Amino acid sequence: MASAWVTDVLGHPFEQLTLELGEDAEGPVVATLVRLLPRGIRAVTGPLRDVDVLYVHGWSDYFFQTGLARFWTGLGARFFALDLRKYGRSLRPGQAPGYVASLDDYDTDIAAALAAVGGPGRRLVLMGHSTGGLTLALWASRHPDAASALVLNSPWLELQTGAIGRQAIAPLIAARARWDPLGVHPVVDLGFYTRAQRELGTLPDAPAGWRPERGFPTHPGWLAAVVRGHAQVAAGVETGCPTLVLLSRASTSPLQWSASMTSTDSVLVVDDIARAATRLGADVGIRRVDGAIHDVFLSAPPARAAAYAALRSWLTGGALPR
Numbered sequence: 001m002a003s004a005w006v007t008d009v010l011g012h013p014f015e016q017l018t019l020e021l022g023e024d025a026e027g028p029v030v031a032t033l034v035r036l037l038p039r040g041i042r043a044v045t046g047p048l049r050d051v052d053v054l055y056v057h058g059w060s061d062y063f064f065q066t067g068l069a070r071f072w073t074g075l076g077a078r079f080f081a082l083d084l085r086k087y088g089r090s091l092r093p094g095q096a097p098g099y100v101a102s103l104d105d106y107d108t109d110i111a112a113a114l115a116a117v118g119g120p121g122r123r124l125v126l127m128g129h130s131t132g133g134l135t136l137a138l139w140a141s142r143h144p145d146a147a148s149a150l151v152l153n154s155p156w157l158e159l160q161t162g163a164i165g166r167q168a169i170a171p172l173i174a175a176r177a178r179w180d181p182l183g184v185h186p187v188v189d190l191g192f193y194t195r196a197q198r199e200l201g202t203l204p205d206a207p208a209g210w211r212p213e214r215g216f217p218t219h220p221g222w223l224a225a226v227v228r229g230h231a232q233v234a235a236g237v238e239t240g241c242p243t244l245v246l247l248s249r250a251s252t253s254p255l256q257w258s259a260s261m262t263s264t265d266s267v268l269v270v271d272d273i274a275r276a277a278t279r280l281g282a283d284v285g286i287r288r289v290d291g292a293i294h295d296v297f298l299s300a301p302p303a304r305a306a307a308y309a310a311l312r313s314w315l316t317g318g319a320l321p322r
Helices: 064-072 104-119 131-142 160-177 194-199 218-234 270-277 302-319
Strands: 015-024 027-036 051-056 078-083 123-129 148-155 244-250 285-289
Touching: 015 104, 027 064, 027 104, 051 064, 051 104, 051 131, 064 078, 064 302, 078 104, 104 131, 104 218, 123 131, 131 148, 131 218, 131 285, 148 302, 160 218, 160 270, 218 270, 244 270, 244 302, 285 302
Parallel strands: 051 078, 051 123, 123 148, 148 244, 244 285
Antiparallel strands: 015 027, 027 078
8 A cells, every 4th residue: 555655855856656566574564655657758758758666676776766757757757765664754663674585575566666657658767776686687587578677786696605615505504594583693794885985975864874984783683584596597587588787897895994995885795796697587688887886876076987887778779679
């Protein structure tokens, strides 16, 4: 069930819609849909005027990338972003931020969002960042023919230990998830990715609790869900649509601050992600962006411009089916 569209925290012309998803052990559960609609001549003449975009954020995050939204509406598309349950606009008091026991749980959030988007005869483009990229890749594989295209911004397709390390520790992760799903892991995020964005001037002014400097606490049940998703990708999935993966060219270890963190991915091992991306289906393009950070669209201006140029070229160059 959805409420009415109201002005979003980003201000006019952004609007938000609360999607009621029932209740779980922590109380009422909601997701939140944010939209920006194309205006003027672009709405009727833009090359993507028949496209709806649904964007899903990553771990310990929410939607705030106004420049990304305006990129899409500049091409005539209708842009929608989903703050998943227990994130950002959808986080309610008493909830474990970001917690789910299965990535499949987000099927309900996505279904509610797509019902609110509506629009017969329109093409759907899914776009996901980091954990949102993993979630949408798996969703697309379970919903063949639902999307016309999939765009993944540094998707978290493999654990930072690599495939061999993941396989070795997966049984331990699964065992703890069974007896202590909401236990708390030690904090391993030292805040360097946040610092990199601050130095680049791309760090959002987030409402309290929406995007903590060192991320949300992680829990065994959630980590087990992510690792199961990684195993699914490693075994091979089929997204069923043209898929573009955008990545930095290089990674930097997150254990000690380095100036290179402002021009590399300090969250994921991008070479492992690039390899994993080849398991997403028959039509996958991989673009490595020099100087990009983990969210390629929050990088320094040259890398950001290169990422947008690569995305525009892919979208308008025939990759997106009619």
